[in-house]
Amino acid sequence: MFQALRVRWQRWVNRRIPRTDKQVFSQRNIFILPTGAGVVFGVLLLIMLITGINYQNSLIYLLTFLLGAIMVAAMHQTHRNLAGLELTLVKTGEGFAGDSLPFHFRAVSGKHDAVAISLCSDGHTLDQQHVPARQAADMTIALACHQRGYFRPDRIRVETRFPFGLLKAWSWVRPVSCAIVYPRPVPAPEAPSTVTDGDDQSSARSVEGNDHADMRPWREGDPSQRVLWKRYARSGQMVIADWEGEQGSPHWLDFHAFPGVDMDLRLSYLTAQVLERGRSGAPFGLNLPGQMIEPDTGPAHVARCLKSLAVLGIEKPRDDSSAPFGTRQTGTTQEFAVGESG
């Protein structure tokens, strides 16, 4: 019952606050409620009123009304802190799973000072910052992400409790842009099938490779009898059983080089290798299911490879997804992982 209410409330909020990288806060999307201290303050005002009534003390009446009116004025002030503030997602960070990814926002305040604005999401907070009227400020919040792929925080809460901390006004930003989370690099247990060190492609071929067939995606020119049709029927992917041990080339980092290893772990191994090769400057290519990146060097290449590793098998979240974001993403990844490792 409570859970259902919560879901309904979240849906309502999500409808009210569409996904956008640039959010302007106004009374349409600002929520305001007393904090715990505010509730206690209300009770205190009631006690004071009763004291005033009982002792027929006009000055206590006066003080009570004064504080009550200030509470209302504070409501206005707290709301005004946020109203007119424009928050734009300038840049999403990139990083590895398990790290904190910075999200850079630019805050531009309206005609009033935006005082003591804080951002928070899932227990990560950015301490309060002040944006004087008609000025801009940069705000960066670092969010932890545990899973590779696209990372798009469902909501980032923007909150202010100024001036008295008796009331809080808040709203959310629901960014469209995603951060990309690379797999967490894990050093591979052994050098992956480096059969020869030579750079000649012909010498790289090995007969020993016959022992274990490795799998790679179908390429043009592959004979159709080598396609694993059972696998195709199951996963819809044309995979070739490669008997020639092509994967042993040091030029190629191969997804299929780690048989029997869980998919995410494989990607972690590959990530570590990509990083290592990126550091050493050696040229390398990346062979992933359904995707080949030709050998190259340089940071752009490394970044491209990392990105491919990050989003392998993961769809980019759609902009108009009305369901909470997190559930959807984890669902697809798990599905894929199960299918592949079987």
Add this chain to the structure above:
Amino acid sequence: MALSGLAATSGIHGNAPALPTRALLWLIASFAVLLVPQWDRLPIWLVVTCVVLAGWRYMAQSGRVRLPGKWLKTGIMLVVITVYVGTVQGRFTVDTAASFFVLAVGLKWLETRSRRDFYVLFFILVYLATVNFLFHQQIYWAVLNLFAVGLLLVGLQVLNAPDLPDTMASGWRRLGMMLLKTLPIVILLFVFFPRMAPLWSVPMVSGQARTGISDTMRPGDISNLAQSSERAFRATFGEELPAYRDRYWRGLILDYLDGETWRQGREEPFRRPGRVAVDGGAGELERGQYDVLLEPTDQTWAFALENSVAVSDNVLSADDSLFRFRRPADSSVRYRMKLAAAEVTRTDTAEPDNVRRYLQLPSEGNPRARDLAEDLRATAASDREVVNALMSKFREQEYFYTLRPPAMPNDGVDTLLFDEKRGFCAHYAGAATFVFRAAGIPSRVVVGYQGGDPGADDEYLIVRQYDAHAWVEVWLQGQGWVRVDPTAAIAPDRIELGLRDAVADEGSFLENEWASPQRYGDIAVLQWASLQVDRINYQWQRWVVGYQGQSQMDLMSRLPGGMGLKELGYATAGIVGLALLIAGLVSAWQVRGSGSRDPMVRLISQWHRLCERSGIPVRQGETPVQLAQRIGAARPAASNTARSFARLVNKHYYGSESVAQSDSRNAMRRLLSTMRRQLQRDSGQANTARKTPARSEG
């Protein structure tokens, strides 16, 4: 207890105060200010303890000392509370409750580590301000209390934005703006909030002695009172003030002589304690009526001129033409009386039921006074003549009226009448009553006030403690009780002009009250200033502090509509609703108005709104020219105007500076209104011609 519970949850331990130092300073400052009104009821050790504890907390903030650990803290709490219990000794009064409250605040300082503790202290201090209002309602105390609450509110702002530059000035400014905006609502609420009857009866009698007359009189008593210039009450008259010599304010009657001490012969009859409206009497004063605004006395006595009857229902008529409240006056009370024509009040001309009571004397002592009484009795033909004879004796012989009477330990009346011949009103009233009783004339001592100085512009009389007086009433056949004042015979100045003139030669007037403005009666400027201050205080007491049920009903009866308590409740709810509505509207309007002071931005946003209304949604990042083109496409009639407008916008932002800004703005304003007409006309046609779905939002 609660304090230790909070410690467990506050979490932070050791020497890591998480609170902003300046926020803490504001809190401590507010505490210091709130202690000031309590100065006269707090024991000195408690004040010192509080200062030490708050200082400790502040020192801990700067890292110079550590906050006490759990054991030390518990030890301190135990010691302080033990000392407190020791000093209280089981007497539980409002004062001890208030001082315990202060003690709790003091101990809380050692516990203030987190934001949560800060808020706990904030709440306690706000309530301390409330408690202060119970004890002190003068305007300056009120200002001080409100100032302390202001300090608290600024402190909260500092807590919530510690790194905001210029916190102090902006905090006060922000608070001031808030107050200014909400002041009308506060005033309306104050006026219209229904003043209900107390939910339960709570007499709040302080254990502390108040300055004022008491229910016993020893010969030296009233001369102590004469050293105080505290105000006893103020009286406002519906006509001109009575003559000085007629200002006898009767308070209570002492008719039993117990050795040297005069007491009340009968206990005050029991009255069920009830509510005392603190603002009796409503409307204009009629002729012969007067209002008394009594300062708190913690007694039930209501002072009244001779031959008065009660008008307001918060005073009761008691025996001996005295007046009483239903319960001790623990706050200032206003009541209304009426001077009756003399013959009407003579209801007690018949011999009192119990004449013997007014002839009571101790069985022995003061033999010479008794002899004097017999002599007078023997020579005089009637009671009246006895009285006159004694008065002439006082008038003609060398009797002195003095604030420095000698000690008269044995046979005080004899010593006074025959040896020292120096005394104060209490001496002479007691002695005269003694002689009259010895001569067989029923007589009694009356205690109250005599005199009163006019306030600013003679609006009212101010009666002070040094106007306290004692005189005699004798019962004469056919006349009833008649006032006889020996002081009038000895020192006529006291009755005609007041105490200051009566003891002018002696120079003893308020000799210990060097700070009292009344002492310097000859400095006109000072007197004027003091009277003006008193006038402000009087208006404050009368209209703000004393604004309770009766005053409210009186005010409401003058307003059209004739509101009762119920209607007032509705009015209050209406005011609160209205205030919230206004606040909402203002903030909505501020956001909608796109909030710009730049006239160009305002013009453009007006243009955008016009477009939105006409069914042409403005796209983000669209240039003025693009928008104008779309307007032209949607509504050909407005095409040219829109283009011109867009051109002017571009010219403003990208053109040369030489163009007169205001000219182009005026042109734009004209264009805008033209465009509005064109769009309206056009949309009207469009609506009739074809039902455009885009118009549905208009």
